Amino acid sequence: MAFAILFFLLILVFSVLRIYTRHGEMHTVPDLSGMTLNEAKEHLKERKLIAYVFDSVYSDEFARGTIVEQHPRHGFKVKQNRKIFLTMNAMNPGKVAMPDLVQLTIRQAEARLQTYGLKLGMISYEPDISINLVLQQKFKNRAINPGDTVIKGSVIDLVLGKGLSNEYSYAPDLTGLTLNEATLRAAESYLRIGGIVYDPEITDEEKETARVYRQKPEHNNGGQMPLGSSVDIWLTNNLEKIPSVEIDSVDSYAPQDSIY
Template sequence: MSRWKILLEKTLWKHIGILAGSAVVLLISIFFFLKIYTLHGQGAPVPDFTGLTEQQLQHLINSRNLRYTIIDSVHIDNMPKGVVIEQVPGAGQKVKKNRRIFFTINAWTEEQVAVPSLMDYSLRNAKVILESFGLETGDLIYIPSEYTNLVLGQHKEGKPVEPGTLVPRGSKIDLLIGRGLSSETTAVPDMIGMTLEEARRVARSVSLNIGATIYADTVATATDSLNAFVWRQNPPSQRGFQLNLGASIDVWLSIDEDLLKPDEPVELPEQEITDDFGDEFF
């Protein structure tokens, strides 16, 4: 082998060795740089914020050079309102400065649920429905009715509550329950011109119920429904006309005030009357 060839081979291996050594040094340098830059292993444990309000946790957050965001709220009955119930990262996990902590807190306001429609359900079914909505059965108010153990009304704190009304979870709903007809009777009240709610109050005051409610075509909106008045009732209010306690009165409602005007006398056409034998009488 010539001197030049040997010299070239030595130079080649020398360069390869230099490149390999440089690569190892570069990798070690990068590793130590990243360790210093990211403060590897120098994170501080996250405090336990559970049970603290937002105002209470702010000082602790600032003293640890951390940041936070409240991402959600839930309702738990047996915990104070506004306190932290969950955090991410969890307590004890090591994090670096300026890390953001995410909190879930107990809601400040009570959870609201919609009141279901309980009318015309049996008492047993009404109780099951209330429980499924997170509500409780309140007082049972038995009233005379031709129906026994049927829900005829729903109240909250002594006032009627419409289906869909939002109330706090756990609220008590009082139920008006039919207990069958009474042998006692009462005069039929005159409800012409009253709103439906006024008619219901008047009917209850004499131990009667409102039966069918028939709205005219002119009642097109929710406001119309509130303003609609009774223009016809069956049975009508007549002197000496009596109903058993608990019986129902059907009402027709409209917003057309012309229906309240007294009817003008109408001359009826003369009709033919026949007896069983076909003879005509005039």
């Protein structure tokens, strides 16, 4: 009888030790990026870890409803039953109130658009006493008022003033710039981007990184351009097509009174 009790106690002690040892067992956090929540839960369950949705964002770079970030990161060693905090890509983009850009400079307007998660689109000019200040803000070719609801990531077009006097400018050097950078550089010379031609092999996803390798008119042709004129650009991702760039200061292209 005493032997049976001793045997039972030994089994109980070893069982408790086994449970305690497993409780401190370490598991490697898997890479959950790009997975749905259900997929992540299954992967974590196999490792005795717990999925916990901590935040959500919206990004065009990830599929909707998938994981964009996790903490701890994959590869970390953690104890079982540890919560893995997940940031999900929202199923629908968030909405923001349209900011008031009127009477801002192009640089100020672009910075404010970025703050609200919006993108700068096309720039056009109209005669006005103000020069290079925002006169109108448009969404899908229609005026949009401050406070109107718009989806994050939307493209906002701007109308700027080009003054009332007979002034002219010169085409700046846009070589090596992205479309967004070229748009801002042209605006600093009181000009706008006209035709946009991408290399045929460039996909929609690659357009943001494409750079200007040709422009018309060229920056060094010496021709005068009325304020608000357009510059056509050609863009590529083939660096061999992009000439070496000689950066000139923006002041070189400041508008001047016409001699005509």
